[in-house]
Amino acid sequence: MSAIDKVLDSNQRYADGFNQGGLPGNPTRLRLAVVTCMDSRLHLSKLLGLELGDAHIIRNAGGIVTEDVLRSLVVSCQIAGTQEVMIINHTECAMLTFKDEELAAKLRRETGEAPVTPTRFYAFTDLEENVRQQMRELRSHPWIPESILVRGFIYNVDTGRLLEVSA
């Protein structure tokens, strides 16, 4: 049985008991967006106490404020009324375990030398500084209103606790 078939079984049970239809699309209660890593140890709704309808959740490898994250945050702030953004990186991130050039070289060896995007993977070495860098990227974008509150955090995957990073 494939993993997807397993989670589809779980979804059948979820839908059978589902009684939260009719919610608005915008996260109106908290007006919050969270940018974080795709890592499987981050159970966002539990670790932040989020209910259905509370927050936009944006996740990629590393919790990096890439152009695509800026796209999503512009939509969140400009279309959906978001007023606060949390950036959460975490301990033991896979992006601390390799170097961009090594992964790109391996992929080029295996698949040929033709130019391929992405050209960067955003692996990093300093977790705190990486969070600060993402805050700067977000703060400096002309389409993110200055009124948006931006705060950065490190999530400890062994303790479940968030630690704030000063800007």
Place this chain on the structure above:
Amino acid sequence: MSAIDKVLDSNQRYADGFNQGGLPGNPTRLRLAVVTCMDSRLHLSKLLGLELGDAHIIRNAGGIVTEDVLRSLVVSCQIAGTQEVMIINHTECAMLTFKDEELAAKLRRETGEAPVTPTRFYAFTDLEENVRQQMRELRSHPWIPESILVRGFIYNVDTGRLLEVSA
């Protein structure tokens, strides 16, 4: 009290009861990655029955396979051993409610005409076709191994149910 302070309170309680440290970073049980929308009505772990450590979760505005999502999936498949990818779009997506050109024109009026990235927001009009397009983007990328299983779905925010989209 800001929304972020509220969720930090919730995190204190979560961390006080946390007993799931020491998990490996790679989603070893299911070897699954999920690409979906940032929408606040998608409670991924519940609607898919995911436990801590089960799956990489990648989310952006729309659940679009952008260059950044390809970056994340390359890391997931090449570094972390992922073997299956689900793409999930959903009913009532905010990306069905505006046009790229209208949002870009509004932002340029408000912030000036200097060129700004992102240049596209990926708003769309046909939900099923949008899911198919994302499957094609993923399937055609040279750095995603052909052995990776890719399936696409629409999540109904009013019923809690996933519906598969044929490729």
